[in-house]
Amino acid sequence: MFAFFNKKDPADMDDVQLDTNRIPAHIAVIMDGNGRWAKSRHLPRIAGHKEGMNTVKKITIAASDLGVKVLTLYAFSTENWKRPTDEVNYLMQLPVSFFDTFVPDLIKNNVQVQVMGYVDKLPAATQTAVNNAIEETKDCDGMVLNFALNYGSRAEIVTGVQKIAQQVADGQLTVDEIDDTTVDAALMTASLAPYSDPDLLIRTSGEERISNFLMWQIAYSELVFTDVKWPDFTAATLKACIADYQSRDRRFGGIADNK
Ligand code: IPE
Numbered sequence: 001m002f003a004f005f006n007k008k009d010p011a012d013m014d015d016v017q018l019d020t021n022r023i024p025a026h027i028a029v030i031m032d033g034n035g036r037w038a039k040s041r042h043l044p045r046i047a048g049h050k051e052g053m054n055t056v057k058k059i060t061i062a063a064s065d066l067g068v069k070v071l072t073l074y075a076f077s078t079e080n081w082k083r084p085t086d087e088v089n090y091l092m093q094l095p096v097s098f099f100d101t102f103v104p105d106l107i108k109n110n111v112q113v114q115v116m117g118y119v120d121k122l123p124a125a126t127q128t129a130v131n132n133a134i135e136e137t138k139d140c141d142g143m144v145l146n147f148a149l150n151y152g153s154r155a156e157i158v159t160g161v162q163k164i165a166q167q168v169a170d171g172q173l174t175v176d177e178i179d180d181t182t183v184d185a186a187l188m189t190a191s192l193a194p195y196s197d198p199d200l201l202i203r204t205s206g207e208e209r210i211s212n213f214l215m216w217q218i219a220y221s222e223l224v225f226t227d228v229k230w231p232d233f234t235a236a237t238l239k240a241c242i243a244d245y246q247s248r249d250r251r252f253g254g255i256a257d258n259k
């Protein structure tokens, strides 16, 4: 009874068997709940962000081991500047610690780092850490670990529209030639092609909203929400989310194969 109101949390599935032929190529994650994780332990919010960084390391390796092609992680939004300065400063320093300790493991696992967002607005030390990691992993041709840093979907779309308008103004493109491909190419996920669009979008911590993430790209993504807070997210939670994804019937506006 009341099953309709009690949608099962994917993370409650245990002992999941995954179909290795249907691993989502691009998984995007809205890593949420660090602050509440810390608060529930009577710790400062930044303790949650620190633990969240350890989760990023574990999930990167787990996703790479599963054969995921692109893992996009929402690390800092264009709206997160509204937070207290101390918290923002801590979040800006996190990529420095992350890459300082983790680049050798990324290389060992053949993982290539990419970053999307307004990186030029980040503090100099953060930019240096990010650019070094991109450079150090540029020859890795396994999974792409794509961080969304100072990223916002509306800003991305505005920038993309400006680029396209400029091409029209310069006579490189006519208005009639603008199509899906033109828009795809103008967005920050263009370099991820052919995996620009996430197959699976996961949001942790029980919030069920998009918060300005990849709004064009998730048009046909499967959305999975779990109550698990990001610092508690494990390889097993990831597998459970993928199992939920594999139980879905992706129709893209058509009809199911077996109907
Ligand atoms: C996600 O955790 C990390 C960032 C948004 C940078 P939060 O910091 O949003 O954690 P809650 O939502 O306050 O618990």
Ligand code: IPE
Pocket: 030, 031, 032, 033, 074, 075, 076, 077, 080, 207, 209, 211
């Ligand atoms: C979204 O989480 C941004 C990141 C995970 C980086 P928020 O915690 O900022 O989103 P809202 O404010 O709850 O929508």
Ligand code: MG
Pocket: 032, 033, 034
């Ligand atoms: Mg949050």
